[in-house]
Amino acid sequence: MNRIYAATAGVLIAAMLGVTVYFAFWARPDDPLRGCGGASVAGGLGSIGGSFTLVDEHGRTVTDKDVITGPTLVYFGYTFCPDVCPLDSARNAAVLELLEKRGIRASLVMISVDPERDTPEVMAEFTDLFHPRMIGLTGTPAQVKAAAQAYKAYYARQPGDDDYYLVDHSTFTYLVLPGRGVVDLFRRDETPEEMADRIACVLDALGGGV
Numbered sequence: 001m002n003r004i005y006a007a008t009a010g011v012l013i014a015a016m017l018g019v020t021v022y023f024a025f026w027a028r029p030d031d032p033l034r035g036c037g038g039a040s041v042a043g044g045l046g047s048i049g050g051s052f053t054l055v056d057e058h059g060r061t062v063t064d065k066d067v068i069t070g071p072t073l074v075y076f077g078y079t080f081c082p083d084v085c086p087l088d089s090a091r092n093a094a095v096l097e098l099l100e101k102r103g104i105r106a107s108l109v110m111i112s113v114d115p116e117r118d119t120p121e122v123m124a125e126f127t128d129l130f131h132p133r134m135i136g137l138t139g140t141p142a143q144v145k146a147a148a149q150a151y152k153a154y155y156a157r158q159p160g161d162d163d164y165y166l167v168d169h170s171t172f173t174y175l176v177l178p179g180r181g182v183v184d185l186f187r188r189d190e191t192p193e194e195m196a197d198r199i200a201c202v203l204d205a206l207g208g209g210v
Contacts, residue, residue: 078114
C-alpha cells in the first residue's frame with residue numbers, strides 16, 4: 001500500500017463513516033473565542049474529549065488529570081507511522097517552542113493507536129526525538145479505544161505483515177486545558193505559526209486558560 005495513502009486514508013474513511021468533526025474558520029456570534037478564528041465543531045467543542053486512563057512512557061498508569069496540567073496539545077498517532085506522525089509531531093513540537101518565546105509553557109501528549117507495538121519504552125524513544133515536554137501514552141487496547149472514542153479519533157489496523165502493518169488514523173491535534181477540556185483543534189495543514197497565534201489568542205481570551 002502506498003505509504004502516503006495509508007497514512008491519510010483514516011481521515012477519508014472517518015469522513016465516510018460520519019465523523020462529526022468539521023471545521024469553519026469563522027466563529028459563531030455566541031462563541032466566547034470568536035476573535036481567535038478557531039475551529040467550529042458539530043455539537044460544540046464540549047462534545048469532544050473527556051477523562052482517560054492510560055500508561056505513560058515510564059510504565060505508570062495515569063489519568064488525563066495527571067498529564068494535562070497546563071495548556072496541552074493532544075495527538076493520536078503511532079511510532080511506526082511512516083511519515084504523517086513524525087511530521088505532525090515535529091510541527092507540534094515547533095508550536096511549543098514558539099509559545100515558549102511568548103512566555104507560554106505548553107506540553108504535548110501523543111496517545112498511541114497501536115498499543116500492540118507501542119510499549120512504554122518505544123513511546124519514550126519516540127517522544128525524546130521531538131521535545132522534552134512531549135509525553136507518550138499507550139495502554140491496553142480497551143484503554144486506547146476509550147480514549148479515542150472520547151476524542152472522536154478514528155483508527156483502524158490494516159491487513160499486513162505481523163511486524164510491518166499500518167494503522168489508519170485521523171490526524172487532528174487538540175488544544176486541551178485542565179478544568180476546561182478541548183478548547184480548539186487543528187488540521188494537519190496548519191502551520192506552527194498559525195497554531196501558536198491561535199493558541200495564544202485563546203489563552204489570552206480565557207485569562208491564561210486555566
